[in-house]
Amino acid sequence: MAKWAELTQSPRIVKEFVIPKCSSKAFLLNKGQVLRVTASEGKQVADIRFLNAHDYREQFTATNSVSLNTIESIGGRKKIKKLYSKPPWQNVMLTVIDDPVGVHLPGSQCLPKSYELMGQAGHLSCTDLFDECLKPYHLSMRDLDSAGVFNVFMAVTYRDDENGTMVFQRPSCEQGNYIDFLAEMDVLVAATSCPNDSIINDYQCKGMKYQILEQ
Numbered sequence: 001m002a003k004w005a006e007l008t009q010s011p012r013i014v015k016e017f018v019i020p021k022c023s024s025k026a027f028l029l030n031k032g033q034v035l036r037v038t039a040s041e042g043k044q045v046a047d048i049r050f051l052n053a054h055d056y057r058e059q060f061t062a063t064n065s066v067s068l069n070t071i072e073s074i075g076g077r078k079k080i081k082k083l084y085s086k087p088p089w090q091n092v093m094l095t096v097i098d099d100p101v102g103v104h105l106p107g108s109q110c111l112p113k114s115y116e117l118m119g120q121a122g123h124l125s126c127t128d129l130f131d132e133c134l135k136p137y138h139l140s141m142r143d144l145d146s147a148g149v150f151n152v153f154m155a156v157t158y159r160d161d162e163n164g165t166m167v168f169q170r171p172s173c174e175q176g177n178y179i180d181f182l183a184e185m186d187v188l189v190a191a192t193s194c195p196n197d198s199i200i201n202d203y204q205c206k207g208m209k210y211q212i213l214e215q
């Protein structure tokens with residue numbers, strides 16, 4: 001895929017910020033703008049949700065997007081090109097236009113229950129962080145699709161056992177790697193720098209850089 005930056009000569013940076021380690025932020029992305037997410041501090045995953053800015057009920061669905069991209073032969077469990085909203089809407093909310101790494105996990109975020117089951121009850125989770133950053137928009141996890149997360153740079157493999165057990169791997173990125181999303185509608189973005197200090201973030205939580213770009 002040709003790089004978007006090459007196609008558009010020099011995109012203008014409208015906004016640029018870092019979401020520091022173990023924190024989150026919600027912000028608006030307008031139709032036609034590009035969101036670039038960069039592993040600016042090294043191996044780290046970002047959990048990102050997308051909601052229609054004008055109707056928060058319409059949200060990105062990871063599970064349905066994996067099947068729809070599979071049917072279209074443009075994606076699967078590791079990467080997707082079109083980010084669909086859940087039914088009944090089923091609209092393409094964003095398109096991935098540049099993805100040099102190409103290994104992610106469309107799925108969900110870490111849960112308080114996950115840490116509890118691992119003997120770390122009370123550990124900060126992306127669930128807590130989504131609740132926190134969406135407060136100004138009067139939204140909480142109760143309003144969100146449980147399978148509505150694009151885990152940027154999250155890498156997993158599956159064992160060839162009877163359960164198809166998922167095995168977490170180090171993040172797929174190296175420092176400086178990025179992914180570009182083109183907004184096909186006005187979206188509210190909620191993003192976390194995942195606070196999981198296991199192999200998922202290479203045993204050290206880091207921040208990530210976000211840029212909003214325009215032609």
Ligand SMILES: [Zn+2]
Pocket residue numbers: 047109110125126127194195196
């Ligand atoms: Zn997390």
